[in-house]
Amino acid sequence: MTVTTERPGSRAARFAMPRAVDALQQLAQEYGVCVRPVTLRRTDLTTGVSEVIDLPCGATREDKCPPCAKRARRLRQQQCREGWHRTDEPLPEPDAPTDEQRSLIVLRAHFVFERGRAELAAEWDQVAELDAAIAELDQAITASGMRGHLTPAGDQADAPKPLRRVRSTKRRQDTPDLPRLKIAPKTVGRTFEGRDGQVFQPSTFLTLTLDSYGRVRADGTPVDPTTYDYRRAAWDAVHFPALLDRFWQNARRAAGWSIQYFGAVEPQRRLAPHAHFAMRGTMPRDLLRRITAATYHQVWWPPADTIVYPDHHAPVWDTDQRTYLDPDTRAPLPTWDEALNAIDADPDAEPVHVARFGPQVHAEGVLGGTPKADKLIGYLTKYLTKSVDTCHAIETDRQRAHLERFWHELRYMPCSPRCANWLRYGVQPKNPRPNQYPGRCKAKVHQRTTLGMGGRRVLVSRQWSGKTLADHKYDTRAWVRALLGISDAHDQTSALDGHKPGTPAPVAWEMARRDDPDIPPLQHRLLRAISARIQQRAQLRAAIEAADQGPPDLSANRGEEDPPVG
Numbered sequence: 001m002t003v004t005t006e007r008p009g010s011r012a013a014r015f016a017m018p019r020a021v022d023a024l025q026q027l028a029q030e031y032g033v034c035v036r037p038v039t040l041r042r043t044d045l046t047t048g049v050s051e052v053i054d055l056p057c058g059a060t061r062e063d064k065c066p067p068c069a070k071r072a073r074r075l076r077q078q079q080c081r082e083g084w085h086r087t088d089e090p091l092p093e094p095d096a097p098t099d100e101q102r103s104l105i106v107l108r109a110h111f112v113f114e115r116g117r118a119e120l121a122a123e124w125d126q127v128a129e130l131d132a133a134i135a136e137l138d139q140a141i142t143a144s145g146m147r148g149h150l151t152p153a154g155d156q157a158d159a160p161k162p163l164r165r166v167r168s169t170k171r172r173q174d175t176p177d178l179p180r181l182k183i184a185p186k187t188v189g190r191t192f193e194g195r196d197g198q199v200f201q202p203s204t205f206l207t208l209t210l211d212s213y214g215r216v217r218a219d220g221t222p223v224d225p226t227t228y229d230y231r232r233a234a235w236d237a238v239h240f241p242a243l244l245d246r247f248w249q250n251a252r253r254a255a256g257w258s259i260q261y262f263g264a265v266e267p268q269r270r271l272a273p274h275a276h277f278a279m280r281g282t283m284p285r286d287l288l289r290r291i292t293a294a295t296y297h298q299v300w301w302p303p304a305d306t307i308v309y310p311d312h313h314a315p316v317w318d319t320d321q322r323t324y325l326d327p328d329t330r331a332p333l334p335t336w337d338e339a340l341n342a343i344d345a346d347p348d349a350e351p352v353h354v355a356r357f358g359p360q361v362h363a364e365g366v367l368g369g370t371p372k373a374d375k376l377i378g379y380l381t382k383y384l385t386k387s388v389d390t391c392h393a394i395e396t397d398r399q400r401a402h403l404e405r406f407w408h409e410l411r412y413m414p415c416s417p418r419c420a421n422w423l424r425y426g427v428q429p430k431n432p433r434p435n436q437y438p439g440r441c442k443a444k445v446h447q448r449t450t451l452g453m454g455g456r457r458v459l460v461s462r463q464w465s466g467k468t469l470a471d472h473k474y475d476t477r478a479w480v481r482a483l484l485g486i487s488d489a490h491d492q493t494s495a496l497d498g499h500k501p502g503t504p505a506p507v508a509w510e511m512a513r514r515d516d517p518d519i520p521p522l523q524h525r526l527l528r529a530i531s532a533r534i535q536q537r538a539q540l541r542a543a544i545e546a547a548d549q550g551p552p553d554l555s556a557n558r559g560e561e562d563p564p565v566g
Contacts, residue, residue: 032067033529045506062385069385080262083465084278085368090466175294181256189281204279207362210236210272220269221402234409235353237452240273243297243355263459266383276380292361298351302339308426317434336430389449407448415445483543
């Protein structure tokens with residue numbers, strides 16, 4: 001075997017040498033430094049001192065910024081862990097109103113009574129005075145620490161409500177019935193007692209998939225592309241979020257308690273979406289199967305199975321009438337309301353599509369604090385930082401042809417009442433506007449990179465952990481700051497500044513321009529950030545060892561990048 005070496009100094013030898021820019025990018029990713037920071041200028045309005053600060057871009061996808069996407073994934077894992085196996089209710093009952101607040105509401109009631117009397121007597125001057133007094137009193141009620149409004153705010157009280165189309169709520173005859181119980185105001189699941197007296201409170205890991213559209217191979221491609229139902233697959237992908245909402249509505253009504261969930265929507269290898277859920281509490285698996293079989297979502301839209309106007313013969317916009325016209329007869333196309341009225345007037349009308357789940361339902365019980373729970377959280381958030389089209393590698397021509405065929409259906413599939421694709425089927429979109437062309441709707445569901453999943457990838461119920469994502473991020477930073485003994489003194493004013501001590505310093509923020517003379521090159525800022533992160537990690541590890549304690553489940557993957565300090 002002959003080993004060839006490149007001549008020192010040759011072009012091939014130079015190209016084989018590692019690039020300094022690539023090494024800098026790799027180090028930034030290794031230490032969790034944002035590779036495309038947002039540069040802001042922070043000016044203290046009291047002292048006039050200005051400083052340039054790099055903030056993380058906050059990207060949630062690895063193809064944009066791997067460190068920020070990795071941090072976002074760990075934050076979601078923290079959110080999932082904190083809410084999955086709770087033994088108490090995440091949101092406490094609201095406090096009882098104080099005597100002062102009650103007296104304000106009583107005074108508000110007197111004002112409303114007097115305003116009604118003055119309005120009946122046509123005393124309009126007094127009505128205006130009472131309106132001003134009521135507005136001032138509403139501000140006092142809010143300032144007293146009460147949330148919400150006693151009456152609709154602003155012009156909403158007198159604004160006419162839009163007409164709502166009412167469909168029959170009778171269940172379809174081809175779906176099984178479900179029990180309907182009164183939903184109890186609790187989110188914590190049932191407990192079970194073992195033979196030895198130990199009490200268990202398991203939760204559930206649930207996977208929901210769509211129905212089959214034809215036999216597929218191991219790589220996700222159809223066995224027979226000519227019979228694979230691409231159109232139904234596209235309809236199901238567009239309306240998958242609504243189908244998931246229906247499922248949780250049915251689950252709560254059938255179980256009789258407010259089930260909470262944390263879920264992630266991902267594509268299967270066949271490109272159809274499916275969802276993994278961490279569900280708090282358990283229910284019988286037979287009931288879960290019945291709920292899945294009985295869940296459906298009906299789409300009451302105009303028919304979209306016949307192409308009336310192909311791309312080369314699209315409707316034209318009339319500027320004077322502000323409507324789309326037939327390119328030949330110049331007659332206006334039916335409006336969206338007219339198309340829906342035709343459906344309402346037809347007693348034999350059927351929904352244009354009915355979305356359903358497939359027969360396979362995967363559900364397993366999970367106990368909190370076990371290795372299995374950590375493993376499932378990692379599995380649930382596995383693809384959150386990846387673009388939808390890169391979750392599964394497209395390597396063969398057969399896979400590329402399957403993706404192209406599926407995307408072609410999604411491209412012309414109506415995604416909403418305002419979608420421009422309705423022009424293709426002879427109906428004007430809702431609230432039409434000029435320059436709308438079929439196949440060019442800018443909604444995310446039509447993009448090749450989303451595969452019909454244009455909505456949120458993470459689905460979290462309102463009472464999951466009792467915190468928003470910003471609250472979880474604040475908890476992480478507060479834990480790190482408390483461990484390192486870092487205070488927010490640089491953000492506070494002193495008595496010498498002429499402000500009340502302890503109040504936030506008045507500052508002004510503005511975007512910094514790249515050509516500003518005091519903005520160093522990005523490489524210099526990355527080097528500085530890497531050095532600061534190395535020092536912060538060393539300080540954090542030393543503080544943990546000194547306190548002899550570990551972080552309270554701030555990241556699902558042990559040994560990954562430490563929580564951010566700044």
